[in-house]
Amino acid sequence: MILPLQYVKGVGPKRAEALANEGVVTARDVLLRVPRAYIDRSAAPSIAVLYNRLRSPDLWKGDALSITAVSTDVSLVATVTSAPERTVGRARKMFTATVSDGSGASAQLIFWNAINYFSRIIKVGDTVAISGIPEYDPRWNQLTFTHPEVERVDEEDIERYRQGAILAKYPMTQALRNAGITMRLMRHIVEHVIDDAIADERDVLPPDIIQRHDLMERRAALRELHLPTSIKSIDRARARLKFEELFFFQLFLAARSRSRKRPDRGLSLDPRSPRARALVEQLPFELTTAQRRVIHEIIHDMSSGAPMNRLLQGDVGSGKTIVAMLCMLNAIDNGYQAVLMAPTEILAEQHFRTISKWLEGTGVVVDQLVGGQRSKARKEVASRIAAGESHIIVGTHALFEAEVQYHKLGLIVIDEQHRFGVAQRAELKRLGRLSHEDDPRNPHILVMSATPIPRTLSMTLYGDLDVSVIDELPKDRTPIRTRVVFESGLTQVYDFIRDEIAKGRQAYIVYPLVEKSEKLELKSAVEHHEFLASSVFPDLRIGLLHGQMLWYEKEDAMKAFLNKEFDVLVSTTVIEVGVDVPNATVMLIENAERFGLSQLHQLRGRVGRSGHQSYCFLATKDHFRFQMSRANSAEERAKAAVRLKTMEETTDGFRIAEVDLKLRGPGDLMGTRQSGVPEFMFADLVTDGPVITQARAEAFALLEHDPTLRAPEHQALRERLVDDATSSGFLTVA
Template sequence: MDNLKEIILRIARPVEYATRSGTHGLSALKDLGRFVSQQVVTALGHSVHHPSVEADLLHLVHLFSDYETLGPDLRGRRIAEAKVVLNRLLRSVEESATSSSRPAKPAHRLWELPIQYVRGVGPKKAEVLARADIHTVEDAVWSLPWRYEDRTQVRSIGSLIPGQEAVVAVEIRSVKLAVTAHQRRKLVEATVADKTGSLSLVWFNQAYLAETFQAGQHLMLYGLVKARSGRWTHLQMENPAFEILEGGEEVGRHHDLVHMGRIVPIYHGRETKTRMMPSDRIRAIMKGLVDQYADGAVDALPAEIVRGRRLMAFGEAIKAVHFPAAKANLEDLNRGRTPAHRRFAFEDFFLLELALGQKREAVQREARSLAYDQETLLPRRFLDSLSFRLTEAQFRVLQDIRRDLASPHPMNRLIQGDVGCGKTVVATVAMLMAVGSGLQAALMAPTEILAEQHYLNLHGLLEPLGVSCVLLVGGRGKKREGALAAIADGSAGIVIGTHALIQQRVRFHKLGLAVIDEQHKFGVLQRATLKEKGYAPDVLVMTATPIPRTLALTVYGDLDLSVIDAMPPGRTPIRSLLFAEGQRARAYRLIEDELAQGRQAYVVFPLVEESEKVDLQAAITGAERLQREAFAKWTVGLIHGRMKAEQKDRAMADFKAGRIQVLVATTVIEVGIDVSNATVMLIEHADRFGLAQLHQLRGRVGRGAHQSYCFLMGPHRLSEEARRRLEALVKSHDGFVIAEEDLHIRGPGEFFGTRQWGPSDLRVANLIRDAKILEEAREEATRLLQRDPSLARPEHAELKAALLRRWRAKLDLAGVS
């Protein structure tokens, strides 16, 4: 501050001279604009100042920017205005010096403060909060209210109307504990009154309140007003929220109320072993915690970003988001659109983007240890053997892969493309580049059935080229031992399996490329697991889950992105139709028409873990009924996840060979099954599937030259959300359009719910609502990492600590500590 004071006095000298010397002084000053500008740049460059101080300094620059071009009158006015600004600046500096001489506010490092020792918590409540991942004060302040209620308007009893929720300030007239005659339930009954009338209260199963309340006490209540015994003149509230007013009835004097007379935060209740810890108990804990620690809470964000993006200070944001001012906009609060919410969302995204940037940087720093022969002929021989030509989009992605394999760093690329766009062919060419360079390639699928499908497809195509493929899935026996031996001695060029490929007993001879199919089914590939085993492969991830382009950078931020945005020629769009239960016979007739022309059909039943037994039985019974009734002339087969591998193999082989015409399946066929003669799919209980999942399933037909169909069977009465989902599928064939709609319907938590980590791990930010904030956070993170890639500067110490606390475990950020 001393430096700033010196600079202000330096600027004040010529201004004072001009004021004292009249017209001569005004014209005698030369280069005043440049002088003031230099002094202000020095002041701003030296340290961070309060926004009002910075605004005044910049205003001085503006006042003198064209000083030499002005006439005497305007110069005089500018000098007078500059004096006012300079006096204001000097006052600010002196006030700041006075306040800085006072004892400094304590700096609260919230992550170091166990929640157990916060007032009102203790060991038992700390156990309950720990089950919600709240271990420290920092965890608590990031657990935001899920909604807010306006309890600022205090009503009189005489103005109450049944059916409305209201706040009243009352005095207790009587209170008693009663027991119901029927079920012997305990209830507390009270009569309360104000100057305009009386009100009956009843609390069920809270007998302790009979001891809490006493006649003459003053309360504030919030609850739903009901007509007692159907009589509008006798009003009642059941189980109202309450707060006891200490020291009398003057409501206006009670500024420290927690549950009444303010906009009240509503927190999710927390389950204890025997009952719920209600929202009001959590609110009381949060009030004490916010009052004690918000002022002085250590802010992880750099000051220049807080200023530049006009963000609230962290401590102010904590107070405003947990206990908003009475004048705060209730709608904005409930939609998470206040400046305080913005501050939390920004930090949430900013830390994620820094983590992803560092992850990307770590991969780019990693030196390539494997050399590829760019001249190998295997990829060309494979492409020549195909009966079709690759699309331009596929060739473009192959160019990306060739560039990656020639670069000095390992490849870490995501291929994104709609169902049936030809990702597997591109991945096969990449694997052949590895094999042609004397390396091995691994293709990891999310399920055994899909791994087997890949093996069946690739084995026949690659064996004629002299490339050996092996399949490694669960189980034991000689076949598995043989596969393990071939992987270890290098005779297996391409290894196909599930994530079991990176387990303990599997040893590769020289792993060059790891291809992961459907990453969202896997969770994050643990590069660290591969590294621990001594591999540093190039990594290619394929996903047919179309993520809107705006979000792909965040979801897969540590991967380079390629998109296959064109379908192979000759594909006819699938016609999708929605049927209600009463139209089932018509749907069966349409399927029979296809079967009569020699085509095949899928009938898909939903299967979810919560109701797995019931769902499985429905699929088994459904297959039996279809064989007996609707499709008695044809052979109906069944495939589900609980079948043994050999049974599944047999069913799939029979379906591919045309021996089974109708295949009843649970969602095991969701990804990757490829039977070009299958032209029709009937999805039972379509309302129980997510939109992206329905799109994946639909992609199992339409893989040949014939017109294909997808029939969605739902109940007569659909929920609004289910109708939106199914109509979106009927209207569109574009996976990206469908993904956008799915995100809007379900929100990001569920959309990405099948991934082990993902934006559902964001604590406050919402990928849809806060898309603009995400862009801002990404820009700032990129800019900061360019200046300080490892966050080693002293001013970034708190930021780095926050980053590691937040993302180290989930994103394997060991390399940045």
């Protein structure tokens, strides 16, 4: 019999309440609150080893892969040798503690918050377990941990540690600490309830899958995580639970994918399209092999009778627009409308002009619907759409507003899909379904992304979508040459820009800010537009574009640059997704260390849109070559160096995306709120690509064999899938 947690020795009502506030109410809650780390004497690094590892590497020698990853959480055991409280600046207090481990070096623990708490629990002579990110402070030649997790280790645990025992470290919040719950007490609670709690656990993974992947039994895995016998066994236990977690998520995606592909809900289109064939024959260039392959994949989906849900990935300039247009012509030749939704009015305008130009004289009516249109013009367009007179409608969010009624909408193309929310996509799909009055059918959906998505993230985030990849650039595209330059060398870059303009070319100069900031030592577009126009290029025509301008001012500036009325366009990142200017061959990005990899890659993609050789210069401060003065800059400096070196080394968007994923993690990379990236307890989307692939293959194969999981041996599997999907929010993932 399992007693309530408050009756476990050392807990009591108040501590039980604190645990309940953290979601730990039952013995099973204790079982599933697995350790976040372990203290293992054989694996813990010494302070001396960490000190030597982190001392000032030269980040600019070698390639991006050789740059040391600084952000690594470590755990070690050491003794407190001093613990003074200090006052810094205007009466701001900090608490520091110096620790040593007998390796001949020491480290400093720094606390700015909860000073009273830490000064109470950290005393000179105490043995403490420390977990955190170590940094090297060059000012004091000191290894530091800022706000690490610190646990005082009692005599019993010290003895166990010395004898080689592995100590589990559980997630601890300040509220738990304030209630007097220590790491030792957490271990005691686990030891008290684990036998009875594990007895109630069922292993719902099919036995053949467990055997095929040599997985540990679930009960054994949970026991090993809490009461480890070796690091190797911990790894096997985590591997089992990692696979299980990914398997159920992929099973959910497989079920949703099958549901979407029910033949009675989609449109069956004839794959033959006279208009598409005629356009291909008239194009002034040849489609690449990759473009032909993905067109075949898309048309095959559209002719299947099941609603298409396909993601089209392609690097900047790979030719996604022509692929989308040929597929839209297929829908039109079958008697349906097609919609192309873009994230900005500038991009919608570009698509509208490009498509109108290509389809001139074909009888295809192309209309534009954007928020900035006058009321009369919008009503006229809406009227043509409702009557079925419009064939292709290009627009922004205005496409799914209430007054728009489509007439047999067959294909929805969403450009730069990550910029649209789940609700916006769903509303456009709903309007498409309603446009088939007599027999409501789901339109086909093609979402396009010029932001390459790493394969591991794609299998998770878009696991229920079919994915097509254009992995080949047009033959006339010359790779962009990229160089990191320092501020002391900007004069030569300006001379280079002048030489390119003398050849009839144009250039972008991008700044991180619109206006000068007192808080940030970064360059601004407005300030430097004036400086460049008056002091650097007084004889050239310098334009300005930034996000605080009105939409029509931005459009006018972009059109003027496209029409060669400006030689240089000074801008912020508003051009990241923008109009193609084939004549622009130089991109200079100031304060490049402040931009993310994906953003740098997108900005670079604004040049190189023609057969002319193009160039990208990534400018950063001179002192960035050397050690920066702030102690906490080591990690950001290393990451910035990786970003800039990666940009120098490759123009491959997928390789860049993989590096970005490693630097930022999946949530930051995609924007967690919009992306629907699930929060896994065990799986790591950065490093677990092979496991994701295996779990996905097993999940999809299982549903192929038993689509509704009604087989008796899959009953428990079905129940677990429904529970997981409901409780974890999988059902709301985009």
